[in-house]
Amino acid sequence: MFNRVLSSRLGALGLAAVLALVAVGLVLVYANNNKDSGSSSSSDVTVLVATQQIPQFTPGDQIVEGKFFREASVPSDALVDGAVSDASDLKGMVARSDIYPGEQLSVNQFQKSETSSVAVNLQPDQRAISFPVEAGSGLVDEVQRGDRVDVVGTFDVLPVGANGLPLTGAQPIPMTRTVVSNALVPQAPASSDSTTETLRNPVLTLAIDNADVQPVLFAQEKAAIWFVLRPAGQSADIKPDVTDVGAVLRGTSSARGPVLRITGVK
Numbered sequence: 001m002f003n004r005v006l007s008s009r010l011g012a013l014g015l016a017a018v019l020a021l022v023a024v025g026l027v028l029v030y031a032n033n034n035k036d037s038g039s040s041s042s043s044d045v046t047v048l049v050a051t052q053q054i055p056q057f058t059p060g061d062q063i064v065e066g067k068f069f070r071e072a073s074v075p076s077d078a079l080v081d082g083a084v085s086d087a088s089d090l091k092g093m094v095a096r097s098d099i100y101p102g103e104q105l106s107v108n109q110f111q112k113s114e115t116s117s118v119a120v121n122l123q124p125d126q127r128a129i130s131f132p133v134e135a136g137s138g139l140v141d142e143v144q145r146g147d148r149v150d151v152v153g154t155f156d157v158l159p160v161g162a163n164g165l166p167l168t169g170a171q172p173i174p175m176t177r178t179v180v181s182n183a184l185v186p187q188a189p190a191s192s193d194s195t196t197e198t199l200r201n202p203v204l205t206l207a208i209d210n211a212d213v214q215p216v217l218f219a220q221e222k223a224a225i226w227f228v229l230r231p232a233g234q235s236a237d238i239k240p241d242v243t244d245v246g247a248v249l250r251g252t253s254s255a256r257g258p259v260l261r262i263t264g265v266k
Contacts, residue, residue, distance in 0.1 A: 044073040054099040059146040060090030066232035153223030
């Protein structure tokens with residue numbers, strides 16, 4: 001019976017049509033499976049992406065509190081190794097190196113902030129300088145390891161003549177200037193690992209660029225020093241103006257030229 005069907009022209013055409021339909025069905029099933037597989041491999045995953053530069057040694061707690069990141073959806077095949085999706089994973093950590101805007105945050109970019117060693121927080125072109133401090137020296141009780149501060153000094157400047165020597169009968173003129181900006185605090189009296197002796201005789205340690213070491217040491221020796229806490233993340237520096245009582249009374253930030261010249265300040 002089957003042979004007779006195949007031998008007829010109509011039967012052969014019918015069988016060909018059936019086989020064609022079966023082939024189309026198989027192609028559709030294969031294409032659908034491939035589509036599902038592709039969708040699965042490229043499904044989006046929510047990760048945290050830096051919105052600003054995060055300097056090396058920035059505490060993870062600051063990153064979380066300052067919201068230095070945004071949530072972003074990326075294909076699963078574009079995820080970096082150890083990508084962070086939960087901000088709480090960064091707490092108790094510290095950045096190993098600088099992180100730049102647009103980078104996915106990864107646990108591999110951070111390490112546990114267990115060490116109290118100051119040296120590990122220094123760049124090759126930095127030195128650590130410690131300051132004996134008092135509570136009145138500017139938010140000392142509030143400054144924590146990983147914060148950044150400005151160092152401001154008030155000097156008693158004696159007016160000098162053209163020969164560089166003090167003028168006869170001259171009286172010192174107090175002047176204030178920001179000595180260094182954006183200094184990292186690798187150790188602070190308020191640190192959780194501070195000893196009883198440290199709390200009794202508080203010392204604030206700053207990471208200072210090589211070029212600023214001698215000016216800072218001079219200011220430490222000759223000036224009344226104040227520490228000004230900066231906001232988390234990037235922020236503008238204070239203008240490097242010299243301020244005297246006249247500038248304060250005039251409501252400006254800079255002393256007038258004649259005062260600067262008579263004191264030898266440029």
